[in-house]
Amino acid sequence: MVKITLKDGSVKEVPRGTSVYDVAASISGRLAKEAVVGTVNGKTVDLSYKIESNCELSILKFEDSEGSHAFRHTSSHIMAQAVKRLFPDTQLAIGPAIDNGFYYDFDTEHKFVPEDLERIEAEMNKIVKEDLKLERFEMPREEAIEFMAQLGENYKVELINDLPEDAIISFYKQGDFVDLCAGCHVSSTKEVKSIKLLSLAGAYWRGDEKKKMLQRIYGTSFPKLSMLEEHIHMLEEAKKRDHRKLGKELGLFAMMEEGPGFPFMLPKGMVVKNNLLKYWREVHDRADYVEIETPIMLNRHLWETSGHWFHYKDNMYSLEIDGEDFAVKPMNCPGGMLVYKTELRSYKDFPMRVGEIGRVHRHELSGALHGLMRVRAFTQDDAHIFMLPEQIKGEIINVVNLIDEIYKTFGFSYHVELSTRPEKSMGSLEDWQHAEDSLQGALEEMGINYKLNPGDGAFYGPKIDFHLRDSIGRTWQCGTIQLDMQLPQRFELTYIGRDGEKHQPIVIHRVAFGSIERFMGILIEEFAGKFPAWLAPVQVKLLTIADRHIPYALEVSKKLRAQGIRVEMDDRAEKIGFKIREAQLEKGPYMLILGDKESELGQVSVRSRDIGELGSLELDVFADTLLAEIAERALVSKFEKKE
């Protein structure tokens, strides 16, 4: 192992020979797609540089993203050129550079099969060798349309027609291949050194499901073969952390054909889930929330009142009983509104923070399902906050801080998005404006960077979303804060104000984990199954050396369990090396090896999943240290290796 001191002063231990790329990836908690260079002890190195000794490393602000963009963009043109050579009838749609690679959408009679990727790749490599220079030229609109029409590129004609009046229409040419393109590109095809086509996919023209489905080819490319190899290696490593694979291996949850999209929580997964909920309740109690529970199923009238019957009827599980329609709740809100109305409320009650751990069901499209990340039944850590208009900003700041605190507990980094009024929205423009301003104002006051998503809000109000990243860099919405401008009105919520009159309260709807199941998926991938002690299904694994040590092991087990520590015993007549191996693969944080020496002295020989053999400790000392680690919800072990 070598020690790396990072810019922020923190120290990281990695195996000798780890590349700068891997370090950058692990720091950012994702693929180091933008990280291109760094400095090691002040000397500039590239991503493939292997770290052989202790050093100071700083990842440079990731080479200009425009550079890698141009590089990948040229790669996508090379692919289009190769496809046109092999399948001349192909029409080109669009082919941009994306994070980590590029794609191109094609329309052709030929159905691409995986074997085609190799052929196309080979042709691309030929084009690279041909050292074709990229030349840019412009054309007036009519001429450009004529030009593309002659080539039979109907999609390009459509694109040009949709360009704004004053747009400059530019093309890039490499050899006999020309493509409508705003740029930018590298100067020659020769600069692209290593290419890998990754997958085939379908994609609707212009992202519209009513339009034709085109064939998309995804690929990636690098200026050096070693970088491509590193990248492929990273993808393979990431696959090992896939929560679907680990969920099965570690016995956390299961998916069955009998219930597509309905996860089964196994005993070990349930321990994780329950500990997340316990933590949630603790944090929310401290933040002055109360908790309620509303029915899983309510009648049609309620869903008509809330607007869900109209908007989401097809995605709701409904049934008829005693001649009346019922639906399983896809959201907790309407139930929460009914609870609000059980009493006459006063402005003095505000802000009123009402939480609900609610299980909801939504009939998602079959193709959208994805492990625990996108399911049809999930548990929301919901809460509705009822308040006065002047309390909005303060409450939003409270919630943002709460979510931040929760994510920090797990060491997660996240990004924030603000989504505004969609086309199909309800409510007045003034209300929307006020709501959007409140959300934006809170974010800006807090100095939080966010991405703006115009038109992506819910039909009933704008929202702030918190996104977390999975092992291969896909992001998933977890936390969200939504201003609801519809429900208070639809449910005729009121409170008595200072003036003695009835007024309508402001409601925000928020989740921190979002979906406990999805959050668990992220957790599993983030920790690669190695949960911190407070979440680990089995915190201590007892391993006996021989049968005669079982009584002592039972005694140790009893003492630890009496202190609330989750213990499992492996008393099989197997060699200790074998038991350690199995325990290690189960990824629990601690093992205690119990033999003659330990039973005589009342000690335990401690082995940490992460650090290895720690030496012997008094049982009480071990238990106290572990309890402290659990109580603090520490992310790293509090034990130290005895020298």
Added chain:
RNA sequence: GCCGGUGUAGCUCAAUUGGUAGAGCAACUGACUUGUAAUCAGUAGGUCGCGGGUUCGAGUCCCAUCACCGGCUCCA
């Protein structure tokens, strides 16, 4: 839902051109009583996702269907 791919034992995977299913791990039984990442031997385990069809014969070919994987669309 759409495009493409995959589906063989609990798990990971084999099975020439269509010729009647096999290995490792796990499980079970027995021996070994073991000191920090795999002890040995034996036993058992499959309507080849499900349903049709072609064929003398189908895990292998065709059709349909379900689930999963990669995307697209969607995500209150």
